[in-house]
Amino acid sequence: MIGADRLMEVAMKILDYSKPRAEYTELNLYTMELGLTRVADSAIHQNVSESEKKLVVRVMKDKKLGTASTNSFNESKFKKTIEEALERADYASSIEDFEPPKPYKTCSELFFESTANYTPKQKAETVNSVVEKTRLRVDGKFSTSVGEVVVANSAGTLAYANFSDANLSLILTNGITSGYANIANEDVSKLNLEEVVNEAASKCMQKEPIDLFEDREEKYFDVVLEPYAVADWLEYLAYLGLNALHYQENESFIERGDLGKKLFGSNITLWDDSLDIRGYRMPFDFEGTPKEKIVFVEEGVVKNLAYDSFLAKKENKSTTGHALPLENRDEGAIPLNLFLEGGEATMNELISSTELGIYITRFHYTNPADRKKVVLTGLTRDGTFLIENGKIKYPLVNLRYLQSVPEAFNRVTMLSRQRLIHDPYIYLPIPRSTVTPGLKIKHVRFIGSMRK
């Protein structure tokens, strides 16, 4: 890490250089150090260390915007990047209704030394203890990362935060079935290895999986979704449906006039809060708007969408603090620290109350089949079971579903306690996570299996 003082000094120097040349300047500075150990068939096959940094600067000149970036942190490159952005602004369109967010200053130290100092050797020792502890095939990953973000602009914002992440995922396989589990924490010393091993191992049943699609006919089942599966759906729901850009382009299931309407079941309350210590923390967005809890759905009623200042201005609203990094700003505004309100039940109680249903650990290759209606498709993976008379009976051949998430969230009958889900496959300088319960949902549509 470069450190708060030095990075903020760099940001101020860049703004000073840009000041006489541009009406407005905003910048994002990032640094990230990642150490990642991957395991396949109980051996480490990939072991990497990555050091990245980046400056992205956007300038406004004659009400026109230009953006440029560099990853070389020296004065001549910074100046060249500003000049490049200014030149690009020369050719851009005028933006009449641009208004920078209110000035904000902070310096938030959120990272853990324990995570920052965790070595490849320690990761290898951890992996080795998993391999030795279990007689199962081990696949997975163990990563630790630390990062810094500076968001600054010429209107007075200067915000710094650093953060850390430790993340361990396992797929254990007994040759017949496999089980998945993940644990994550900002502090690596808080990871409970035994817990994650036991959780993944508990999914490995010594029974041949049954294929429910011998007849190839589509079917509907009640499902019990573990929080991993629910988080997958929630993240797509947020990206596709709560993003104000998609709302403004009629690609969201939330249409004009839907705010205040009940579009989900009464047991659905969904919010974003990157200040809550139960999730990963980030005190401001990439425009420098301080974060606060934003409720999107309250007892089934749609209350809000996610905005950055640009999207908000189009509707004469205020930003909700969901601006993305400058280089991704054209993708709209996305809530990245979701919470779905949970219940008091355990996952076992969700199972024991189910007469006939399917237990799903997680999904694989989820993608929107229909963006507007948030119809998602994907397959189940690493722990799919048939529930009969309140008990898990058989492992199942992985199933393909095709289901509208807003529809499904009208048929939630039970919610477990919440837990943190954070298993990133893209490592961005954006601390993100989802805190969600497991859900029991009636009548979910399945259209095939891995075999049919």
Added chain:
Amino acid sequence: MKELAYKAIDVAIANKARYADIRLVLEQEEEIKTRNGIVEKSFYGEKEGFGIRLLYDNGWGFASSSLVASEEIERKAKEAIEIAKATNYVKEKPISLAPTQVVEANYKTPYQKDPFEVKQDQKIDLLLKCDQAMQEASKKLVSRQASLKFRKIKKIFASSEGSLLEQELVLSGGGLVAIASEDGETQVRSYPKRDGNFASMGYEFVEHLDFVGNAAKVAREAEELLKANPCEAKETTVILYPSQLYLQIHESIGHGIELDRIFGSEQSLAGGSFISQILNKLGSFKYASPCVNVTADATLAGGLGTFGWDDEGIPGQKVDIIKEGMLVGLLTSRETITTLNTLLGRNYSPSGAMRASSYSKIPLIRMTNINLLPGEYELEAMIDEVKDGVILDTNYSWSIDELRKNFSFGTEIGWEIKNGKIRDMIKNPFYTGQTLEFWNSCDAIANKNYFEVYGTLTCGKGLPEQLIHVGHACSPARFRNVRVGSRVR
């Protein structure tokens, strides 16, 4: 820069690495995007850095940095050694690398017009003309988007075996998107596809795509889709046009033939491949019907997966993957091909498919240009033989299981075929199937006159995920007994 490369190798070998390589990379990127007549994004970025990969005993270590300086290279080479030592701590598997020729050479993407030399106002003018044409063609559009993207990647590869390779790759392309909406329904049409089309060419590829000439059609079709009937659920004959077929090839052939995936290296994220179960039948396994011939061709002119050498110094080459329906080849690396040869008692050479998406990432086995070779059919004759079926065009959605067997795709648009004639437009088409059944049901492929090259910048694989540029060329192809329906009810 060469001195820095040699420094990395020297430090690695002095610290007892038995193999080492380094890539020094400088990448430029430009992206311009208009949305509803406004230049929403005008971006230029540069990034540089290096990645050192080395083998110590039987463990790989990799370390990268964006600080290109002698001291940092030495520090990172030593860090890679420590990482490799840690790798050896867990159960060791013997690693040996297939031999390769030691080469000192250069490669440059052939192009006519350097896209970074074309003036910004020319590019913006093109996009705004497209925007205007879309706006004039339909009043139902809620979003009009046009974009251009260019990359220039300069890289030096050096290995402890003595190879020194310099490459300059240039990628160009863009796309149009029209979103129409009425009465709570929204439809999308894009050209050439929603994320654009890209080639290893210069600005001449943008001119070749004729965005302005296609803008009105995209807008009109988005509007027409609002009134179209949904795709009827049935088992029927499907003709896939190249802007959908390219992704069918990508997902249900391309990823499954990556030998690292077949050996289980990607199990922790993207999964494996069903080919691991039939690997001993390589050369005699019936993957598809006899009319299907597929190559992995890193030499295809303009292909987005075209290059001089891969990121372990193996020459870009053309490899048969499926020959008259039989699986005969795979995408391989120096390490995996050695394991395969030992396993099967054969003598294959590495296919030159190891690539990293950035200086900071470790090379993995990636697709090059995975191409379905043309058949003999005229498109009209292919349609004429269909009593009842659908034509599906332009990918909308995709998903496939962890072993690359069960897939589902949606397309933006389709048309019914009745008694050999194209009839009404259909909306929300969605189809699903099993890889082997599907490719064995292919009974016609259009000829070379219909052969199109598609490129995508965002093929994802690995952890951390690496998005890389790959290509696919194909002509329209016909498949029997495919389950189709509507993605929404």
